[in-house]
Amino acid sequence: MKKIAIFPGSFDPFTKGHEDIVLRGLELFDEILIAIGHNSKKNVRYFPVEKMVAYIEKAFEGNDRVTVRLYNELTADLARKKDARFLLRGLRNTTDFEYENSISQVNKYLNEDLESVFLITSPEYAAISSTIIREVHKYGGDVTPFLPYQLD
Numbered sequence: 289m290k291k292i293a294i295f296p297g298s299f300d301p302f303t304k305g306h307e308d309i310v311l312r313g314l315e316l317f318d319e320i321l322i323a324i325g326h327n328s329k330k331n332v333r334y335f336p337v338e339k340m341v342a343y344i345e346k347a348f349e350g351n352d353r354v355t356v357r358l359y360n361e362l363t364a365d366l367a368r369k370k371d372a373r374f375l376l377r378g379l380r381n382t383t384d385f386e387y388e389n390s391i392s393q394v395n396k397y398l399n400e401d402l403e404s405v406f407l408i409t410s411p412e413y414a415a416i417s418s419t420i421i422r423e424v425h426k427y428g429g430d431v432t433p434f435l436p437y438q439l440d
Contacts, residue, residue, distance in 0.1 A: 290318040290319060290371075291316070291317045291318045291319075291373070291374065292317065292318065292319045292320075292321065292370060292371055292372040292373065292374070293313055293316070293317040293319070293320050293321070293372060293374040293375065293376040293405065294320075294321045294323050294363065294366060294367050294370065294372045294374070294375055294376065295309065295310060295313065295320055295321065295322045295323065295375075295376040295377075296323045296325055296359075296363045296366075296375065297322075297323075297324065297325070298324065298325065298326075298333070298418070299322070299324050299340055299344065299418070300333050300334055300335050300340065300418050300422065301334075301335050301340060301343070301418055301421055301422070301431075301435060302322075302340060302343065302344050302347070302418075302435075302436070302437075303413070303416050303417075303418060303421060303434050303435060303436075304413055304416060304433075304434055304435060304436050305378065305380070305409055305410075305413035305414075305416045305417075306378065307347060307436040308378075308409070308410050308413050309376065309377075309378040309407050309409070310322065310348070310354060310376075312407055312410075313376045313405075313407065314351075314353055314354070316405065317374060317376070318353065319353050319354075319355070320353065320354050320355075320376060321354075321355050321356075321357065321370060321372060322344055322348075322354065322355070322356045322357075323356075323357055323358075323359050323363070323366060324337060324340060324341065324344075324356065324357070324358050324359070325358075325359050325360065325363065326359075326360045334422045334425075334426070335422075337358060339440070341356050341357075341358065343435075343437040343439075344356045344437075346437050347436040347437045362398060363375065363395060364394075364395045364398035364399035364402055365398070365399070367395075367399055367402050368399055368401075368402075372402075373401055373402060373403060374402070374403050374404070374405050375392070375395060375402060375403070375404045375405065376405055376407070377392075377404060377405070377406050377407070378406070378407055378408075378409050379406050379407070379408050379409060380409045380413075380414050380415075380417070381414070385406075388404070388406065391404075392404035416434050421434050421435070425439075
């Protein structure tokens with residue numbers, strides 16, 4: 289049986305830290321589905337979601353073990369539909385752990401076959417967050433060093 293993991297998030301934007309988690313996750317899983325979901329806490333996206341899909345696909349061009357898709361349903365249900373038994377998540381700090389731990393417990397309740405796998409962010413990416421990248425970009429700063437693709 290293939291080991292399929294879903295890497296869910298809003299990815300607004302998808303950063304080098306996210307890319308690092310996917311690349312390291314490929315050492316553990318046969319396939320990774322990067323699933324861009326709607327986050328009810330985030331009403332408006334900064335980067336258009338269609339462009340983000342294209343950027344992420346470009347970043348993993350030639351790697352048929354990574355796919356990208358949009359979804360608007362419970363992550364546990366998406367996992368069931370895609371025969372994914374794992375959720376891949378990155379942790380930068382203890383705050384991330386507290387948040388991700390709660391989500392993991394609920395996902396396990398909703399889909400008992402689903403295991404969350406946490407990878408600690410590589411030190412060189414620990415300070416990168418999508419929120420910070422959006423702010424830097426909004427005020428004209430160069431975000432190129434933090435992204436695995438070139439913005440249009």
